[in-house]
Amino acid sequence: MKLESNVAKLKNIVFQEKLGSIYDKVLRNQEGVKVIASLLNLGGEAQNRALRAAYLAKADLVSNVVYEFPELQGLMGENYAYAQGEHPVTAKAIAEHYLPKNADDQLPLTFEGIVCSLSDKLDTIVGCFAAGIEPTGSQDPYGLRRQAAGICSMIVGRSILVSLKALITQAMDHYPTDIIGEREELLAKVYGFFEQRVRNILTDRGYRYDVIEAVIACGYDNLTETVLRAEAVNKLKATDSFAKLLTAFTRANNLAKKAENDQVNEEYLVHEAEKILWQDIQFAEKAIGNFNQKRQYQESLVTVSTLEESISQFFDGVLVMDENENIKNNRLALLVRVSNLPKDIADLTKIVQD
Numbered sequence: 017m018k019l020e021s022n023v024a025k026l027k028n029i030v031f032q033e034k035l036g037s038i039y040d041k042v043l044r045n046q047e048g049v050k051v052i053a054s055l056l057n058l059g060g061e062a063q064n065r066a067l068r069a070a071y072l073a074k075a076d077l078v079s080n081v082v083y084e085f086p087e088l089q090g091l092m093g094e095n096y097a098y099a100q101g102e103h104p105v106t107a108k109a110i111a112e113h114y115l116p117k118n119a120d121d122q123l124p125l126t127f128e129g130i131v132c133s134l135s136d137k138l139d140t141i142v143g144c145f146a147a148g149i150e151p152t153g154s155q156d157p158y159g160l161r162r163q164a165a166g167i168c169s170m171i172v173g174r175s176i177l178v179s180l181k182a183l184i185t186q187a188m189d190h191y192p193t194d195i196i197g198e199r200e201e202l203l204a205k206v207y208g209f210f211e212q213r214v215r216n217i218l219t220d221r222g223y224r225y226d227v228i229e230a231v232i233a234c235g236y237d238n239l240t241e242t243v244l245r246a247e248a249v250n251k252l253k254a255t256d257s258f259a260k261l262l263t264a265f266t267r268a269n270n271l272a273k274k275a276e277n278d279q280v281n282e283e284y285l286v287h288e289a290e291k292i293l294w295q296d297i298q299f300a301e302k303a304i305g306n307f308n309q310k311r312q313y314q315e316s317l318v319t320v321s322t323l324e325e326s327i328s329q330f331f332d333g334v335l336v337m338d339e340n341e342n343i344k345n346n347r348l349a350l351l352v353r354v355s356n357l358p359k360d361i362a363d364l365t366k367i368v369q370d
Contacts, residue, residue, distance in 0.1 A: 042190070248313035
């Protein structure tokens with residue numbers, strides 16, 4: 017059985033009524049591989065191997081062996097590819113594009129396999145959501161929860177730095193506009209679908225519910241960074257100074273909600289305590305920006321914690337809601353800047369004190 021000659025036969029196998037045949041899916045998967053390989057900086061030769069694997073990945077579905085034993089899909093494709101002289105990595109990626117099949121399954125060992133797997137799974141999830149097929153209760157005929165979990169496992173397990181929204185968007189680009197419908201609505205729906213999968217990964221790694229809530233509140237577009245942020249919060253939470261910081265930060269955050277903006281005017285800094293806090297804020301903003309760029313989130317949170325004393329002295333020394341409107345608004349703006357310091361890492365107000 018020649019794999020390549022079987023690809024055209026996939027035109028006769030329906031993937032899903034609204035989404036076309038398995039052959040149509042193969043073509044979409046190839047387009048997905050091109051974009052994802054670029055997002056993951058996969059080189060030219062590796063990208064070509066991944067494209068070849070994506071083209072041949074479903075060809076064994078029309079073989080007699082897979083017809084009789086469906087559980088061998090992918091494995092037979094790999095064996096056929098080896099026997100027919102395909103590159104060993106291409107052959108391996110054919111089998112790996114189904115991985116991981118469940119939470120306990122192994123991840124693809126090759127990056128070609130990861131790229132093919134990501135493309136295939138994203139195509140299925142986006143297509144099904146676009147067609148109105150969403151998991152409800154125990155009903156999940158296309159295994160979308162399992163496939164989303166697999167995507168998360170690969171990204172986190174291989175420490176891949178990539179935007180989840182970019183992955184979803186590229187999959188949307190390979191479908192006709194009449195199937196996709198309102199793009200922003202579909203993107204939001206699919207992205208939201210991944211949230212529970214991200215929560216599950218963080219839970220499995222031992223993070224407490226409030227740490228997970230704090231991190232998720234600031235987004236989870238980059239899954240690898242999300243795990244790093246959770247670890248940073250977890251470590252800060254274990255320090256002796258964290259309780260004091262949390263008390264001061266929560267008080268600042270609550271008052272910051274009354275602010276009109278975050279613009280601080282030095283002309284209206286009249287008390288020494290607010291001048292000191294403003295100096296500390298400016299230093300912290302610059303330091304945190306640098307740390308976050310390097311994904312050194314623990315260092316960023318340590319920098320936030322160094323403001324505990326100046327925040328406390330600010331509250332002890334000044335009346336925030338001053339009679340002078342300009343002074344009051346300026347002090348509220350200071351507190352907005354304080355509350356924004358960890359905004360790209362975690363919402364510390366969601367942390368529960370022990």
